[in-house]
Amino acid sequence: xxxxxxxxxxxxxxxxxxxxxxxxxxxxxxxxxxxxxxxxxxxxxxxxxxxxxxxxxxxxxxxxxxxxxxxxxxxxxxxxxxxxxxxxxxxxxxxxxxxxxxxxxxxxxxxxxxxxxxxxxxxxxxxxxxxxxxxxxxxxxxxxxxxxxxxxxxxxxxxxxxxxxxxxxxxxxxxxxxxxxxxxxxxxxxxxxxxxxxxxxxxxxxxxxxxxxxxxxxxxxxxxxxxxxxxxxxxxxxxxxxxxxxxxxxxxxxxxxxxxxxxxxxxxxxxxxxxxxxxxxxxxxxxxxxxxxxxxxxxxxxxxxxxxxxxxxxxxxxxxxxxxxxxxxxxxxxxxxxxxxxxxxxxxxx
Amino acid sequence: xxxxxxxxxxxxxxxxxxxxxxxxxxxxxxxxxxxxxxxxxxxxxxxxxxxxxxxxxxxxxxxxxxxxxxxxxxxxxxxxxxxxxxxxxxxxxxxxxxxxxxxxxxxxxxxxxxxxxxxxxxxxxxxxxxxxxxxxxxxxxxxxxxxxxxxxxxxxxxxxxxxxxxxxxxxxxxxxxxxxxxxxxxxxxxxxxxxxxxxxxxxxxxxxxxxxxxxxxxxxxxxxxxxxxxxxxxxxxxxxxxxxxxxxxxxxxxxxxxxxxxxxxxxxxxxxxxxxxxxxxxxxxxxxxxxxxxxxxxxxxxxxxxxxxxxxxxxxxxxxxxxxxxxxxxxxxxxxxxxxxxxxxxxxxxxxxxxxxxxxxxxxxxxxxxxxxxxxxxxxxxxxxxxxxxxxxxxxxxxxxxxxxxxxxxxxxxxxxxxxxxxxxxxxxxxxxxxxxxxxxxxxxxxxxxxxxxxxxxxxxxxxxxxxxxxxxxxxxxxxxxxxxxxxxxxxxxxxxxxxxxxxxxxxxxxxxxxxxxxxxxxxx
Numbered sequence: 004x005x006x007x008x009x010x011x012x013x014x015x016x017x018x019x020x021x022x023x024x025x026x027x028x029x030x031x032x033x034x035x036x037x038x039x040x041x042x043x044x045x046x047x048x049x050x051x052x053x054x055x056x057x058x059x060x061x062x063x064x065x066x067x068x069x070x071x072x073x074x075x076x077x078x079x080x081x082x083x084x085x086x087x088x089x090x091x092x093x094x095x096x097x098x099x100x101x102x103x104x105x106x107x108x109x110x111x112x113x114x115x116x117x118x119x120x121x122x123x124x125x126x127x128x129x130x131x132x133x134x135x136x137x138x139x140x141x142x143x144x145x146x147x148x149x150x151x152x153x154x155x156x157x158x159x160x161x162x163x164x165x166x167x168x169x170x171x172x173x174x175x176x177x178x179x180x181x182x183x184x185x186x187x188x189x190x191x192x193x194x195x196x197x198x199x200x201x202x203x204x205x206x207x208x209x210x211x212x213x214x215x216x217x218x219x220x221x222x223x224x225x226x227x228x229x230x231x232x233x234x235x236x237x238x239x240x241x242x243x244x245x246x247x248x249x250x251x252x253x254x255x256x257x258x259x260x261x262x263x264x265x266x267x268x269x270x271x272x273x274x275x276x277x278x279x280x281x282x283x284x285x286x287x288x289x290x291x292x293x294x295x296x297x298x299x300x301x302x303x304x305x306x307x308x309x310x311x312x313x314x315x316x317x318x319x320x321x322x323x324x325x326x327x328x329x330x331x332x333x334x335x336x337x338x339x340x341x342x343x344x345x346x347x348x349x350x351x352x353x
Numbered sequence: 354x355x356x357x358x359x360x361x362x363x364x365x366x367x368x369x370x371x372x373x374x375x376x377x378x379x380x381x382x383x384x385x386x387x388x389x390x391x392x393x394x395x396x397x398x399x400x401x402x403x404x405x406x407x408x409x410x411x412x413x414x415x416x417x418x419x420x421x422x423x424x425x426x427x428x429x430x431x432x433x434x435x436x437x438x439x440x441x442x443x444x445x446x447x448x449x450x451x452x453x454x455x456x457x458x459x460x461x462x463x464x465x466x467x468x469x470x471x472x473x474x475x476x477x478x479x480x481x482x483x484x485x486x487x488x489x490x491x492x493x494x495x496x497x498x499x500x501x502x503x504x505x506x507x508x509x510x511x512x513x514x515x516x517x518x519x520x521x522x523x524x525x526x527x528x529x530x531x532x533x534x535x536x537x538x539x540x541x542x543x544x545x546x547x548x549x550x551x552x553x554x555x556x557x558x559x560x561x562x563x564x565x566x567x568x569x570x571x572x573x574x575x576x577x578x579x580x581x582x583x584x585x586x587x588x589x590x591x592x593x594x595x596x597x598x599x600x601x602x603x604x605x606x607x608x609x610x611x612x613x614x615x616x617x618x619x620x621x622x623x624x625x626x627x628x629x630x631x632x633x634x635x636x637x638x639x640x641x642x643x644x645x646x647x648x649x650x651x652x653x654x655x656x657x658x659x660x661x662x663x664x665x666x667x668x669x670x671x672x673x674x675x676x677x678x679x680x681x682x683x684x685x686x687x688x689x690x691x692x693x694x695x696x697x698x699x700x701x702x703x704x705x706x707x708x709x710x711x712x713x714x715x716x717x718x719x720x721x722x723x724x725x726x727x728x729x730x731x732x733x734x735x736x737x738x739x740x741x742x743x744x745x746x747x748x749x750x751x752x753x754x755x756x757x758x759x760x761x762x763x764x765x766x767x768x769x770x771x772x773x774x775x776x777x778x779x780x781x782x783x784x785x786x787x788x789x790x791x792x793x794x795x796x797x798x799x800x801x802x803x804x805x806x807x808x809x810x811x812x813x814x815x816x817x818x819x820x821x822x823x824x825x826x827x828x829x830x831x832x833x834x835x836x837x838x839x840x841x842x843x844x845x846x847x848x849x850x851x852x853x854x855x856x857x858x859x860x861x862x863x864x865x866x867x868x869x870x871x872x873x874x875x876x877x878x
Contacts, residue, residue: 048776079775080776086772094770152777
C-alpha cells in the first residue's frame with residue numbers, strides 16, 4: 004500500500020502510510036491502542052474505503068487510483084482475503100465443519116474442510132458447536148475457516164489476546180509454523196511486542212497513524228528508529244549522556260553505541276540500554292577517591308522467582324532498574340554494587 | 354484494547370438503502386400525530402383557544418391530572434414497602450409473593466373494571482377508577498424497586514453501619530437512595546398508563562381525557578374539540594415519556610467496585626412484624642387478584658345458566674388473532690431497518706429515525722384512533738373502517754416494542770460475524786441473511802409475538818377503527834359490559850386474561866432486571 008490515508012467522518016486515523024509486505028511473508032503491524040491498527044485492518048479487508056492512496060494485493064489493485072481505474076474499490080467478498088478476528092468470531096449457529104466450509108463452494112467443500120481441520124489439529128471436532136470449544140480451539144477453527152478458500156492474504160486481528168499466557172505462546176508458535184508452511188502472505192495486527200517479535204518476519208511499528216519503523220524483529224528491537232519505538236518495543240533503561248562520535252559517556256561509564264544510531268552532532272543525548280545488557284557485580288575493593296563508573300547502592304529488591312528486579316541508585320543519584328537472574332539470593336537493599344554494560348547502546352537526541 | 358474488543362457497533366456510515374427504509378418507518382410512525390396537528394391548525398387559533406378555555410376542557414384536564422396524581426401517590430405508598438418486604442426481609446414464601454405482586458400486570462384495566470363492576474354494579478366515578486388503576490398498575494413500581502433493593506450492594510450498608518449509623522439510617526442513607534431512580538421511573542410509567550388508559554375510566558364513567566375524546570368523536574359534531582383535547586393529551590404524555598427516559602438513564606447501577614457482589618442478608622422480622630407483613634400482602638393480593646378472579650368465576654358460573662355461544666367466542670378470538678397478526682407483521686417489517694440501524698450505527702440521522710419511530714409511545718391509543726378516523730375520512734375514504742387501517746394503527750402503536758426487540762437482538766450479535774462472512778465471499782445482503790439475521794430471528798420473532806398478544810387485547814383504537822360488524826374479544830367484552838350483561842361477558846374476560854399473561858410475564862422479567870432498557874417499551878394499558 005502507498006500514501007494511504009483513511010479515517011472516519013473526516014478525522015484521518017491513518018495518514019500517508021506506506022508499507023509493502025513481500026509475498027509469502029508474515030508481517031506484524033505493532034502499535035499501542037489508538038495507533039490506527041484496527042483502521043488499517045479494516046482498510047485492508049475492505050470494510051473502510053481509504054480517502055487517499057492505494058492498496059495492492061500483489062499486482063491486483065484493490066483500493067485507490069490505478070492505471071485505468073480512477074476509483075477502484077474491491078468489496079470484501081471479492082478480495083480473496085481471510086480474516087482471523089479477535090476471539091475467533093465463529094458463527095455460533097454453525098458447527099465447526101460448517102464454519103470452515105462457509106467460504107467454500109458447495110459440493111467441493113468436504114475434502115478441503117477435512118484437510119484444513121487436519122492442518123490445525125481439529126479433525127476430531129468437526130461436528131462440535133463453537134460454544135463447546137475452548138478459546139484456543141476456537142482460534143484454531145477461525146484460522147482454518149480463513150485458510151480454507153486459499154486466500155491471497157490472511158489478516159490476523161490480535162488473535163491471541165484473549166488467551167491465557169501459556170496457551171498464547173504455544174498457539175503463536177503453531178500459527179507461525181502453519182503460515183510459513185502455507186506460504187500465504189499474512190498480516191498480524193497486535194499491540195503485544197513480544198508477539199510481533201516472535202511471530203513475524205517483518206515488523207512495522209505504527210504510531211499515531213504513521214509507520215515509524217519497518218524492519219526485521221532483530222532490527223526493530225536492537226536499533227529502534229527513535230526513543231518512542233525503543234520504549235514501546237521492549238523494556239528500556241534511559242540515561243542522560245554526552246555523545247562523542249560512536250561512544251557516549253553516562254553514569255555507567257564510557258560505552259560504545261550502534262553506528263546507525265550515532266548522532267550527527269556531539270553533545271547532550273539520551274542513551275538507551277536493554278535491561279539484559281546490565282550486569283551486576285560486587286565492588287572488589289573499597290571505593291577510591293573517585294567513584295567507579297556504575298557504582299551504586301541497591302535501594303529496592305523485588306523477588307519474582309525466576310529473576311529479581313532491583314532499583315540501584317547510582318553515585319550521581321539516578322536510579323535505574325536492573326534485572327538479575329534467579330538462583331542465588333539477590334542483593335539486599337543497602338548493599339553496594341557495581342553496574343556494568345555489555346554490548347553497545349543506542350543514542351538519541353536528548 | 355478493551356474498546357476494540359467489546360465493540361458491538363460497526364463503525365462508519367450506514368448503507369443508504371437501510372436509511373431509506375428506516376425513514377419510511379419514521380414517516381409511518383409520524384402520520385397520526387402530524388395529521389392531528391394539521392387538523393388542529395386548520396381550525397384556527399381562535400377556535401383552539403376557545404376550546405382550551407372552555408370549563409369542560411379545564412375540568413377534563415383537572416380530572417386526568419388528579420387521577421394521575423392520586424394513582425401515582427398510592428402506587429408509591431403501596432409499592433415501596435411491598436418491594437422492601439419482598440426483597441429484603443425474612444418474609445415467609447418470598448418467592449410466591451414475588452410472583453403474586455407481578456400478576457396484576459396480566460389483567461387489562463378494562464377487564465379489572467368489568468370484574469369489579471360485575472361484583473359491585475354501583476361502583477362508579479373517580480375513586481373507583483383510582484382504586485382499580487392503582488391495583489393494576491402498582492407492579493410498575495413494585496417490580497423495579499424490588500430489583501433495585503435486591504441489586505444494591507449490601508457492602509454499602511455495612512460500611513454505613515461501621516461508620517456509626519444505625520440499621521434504619523444505614524438503609525435510608527445507602528440503599529434507599531439507590532432505589533429512588535427505579536421508583537421514579539416506575540411512577541412515571543404508572544402516570545403514563547393512567548393518562549392513556551381508556552377502558553377503566555370509560556367503564557367507570559370518569560370524564561378523563563380518553564373518555565371525553567371518545568365521546569366527542571362518537572357525538573361526531575364536535576371534531577375540533579376532540580382533536581384539541583387529543584393534542585393536549587399527547588403533550589402531557591410526551592412530557593411523561595421524556596421524563597421517564599431521563600430518569601431511566603440514571604437507573605443503571607452505580608456500583609463502582611468490581612468483583613462478585615454478595616446477596617444481601619435479609620432483615621429478620623419479629624413475630625408481630627411478620628404477621629403485619631403477611632396481612633398487608635394478603636390484603637393487597639385479595640384486592641388486586643382475588644376480587645377480579647372470584648368475580649370472573651362467579652360470572653362464568655352464572656353465565657352458564659344463560660347459554661354461551663361458543664361459536665361467537667371462537668369467532669371473536671380468531672378475529673382478534675387475525676387483525677393483531679396483520680398489525681404484528683406490519684410492525685415487525687417496519688421495525689427491522691430501524692432496529693438494525695439503532696443497534697449498529699450511531700449517526701445523527703439514525704438517532705433521528707429511531708426517536709421518531711418511537712412516537713407511538715407517547716400516543717394514547719384513543720389519539721391514534723381519532724387521527725386515523727379523520728385521515729381516512731378526509732384522504733382515503735375507501736380505507737375507512739377496514740382491517741388495513743386497524744392493522745396500521747396497531748403497527749404505529751406497538752412499533753416501539755418491535756424495534757426494541759430487533760435492536761437488542763441485533764446488538765447481541767457481533768458485527769464481526771457479518772464482516773467475516775463478507776471476506777468469505779458473501780455480498781452484503783447475503784452476509785447479513787446468513788449470519789446476523791439467522792441469529793436474531795428468535796429475538797425478532799419474540800418481539801412480533803409480543804406485539805401480537807398486546808394488539809389482541811387493544812380496546813380503544815379497535816373500537817374506533819374496526820369495520821362495522823367486526824368484533825374482537827376486547828370489543829365484545831366492552832359492549833356486553835356497557836349493557837351490564839356481565840354473565841355473558843365473562844368468557845371474553847377470561848380469554849383476555851389468558852392472552853395478557855404472556856406479555857405480562859415478559860414485562861415482569863424485564864422490570865426485575867435492574868439494568869433493563871426495555872421497561873418503557875413494554876408498557877401497555
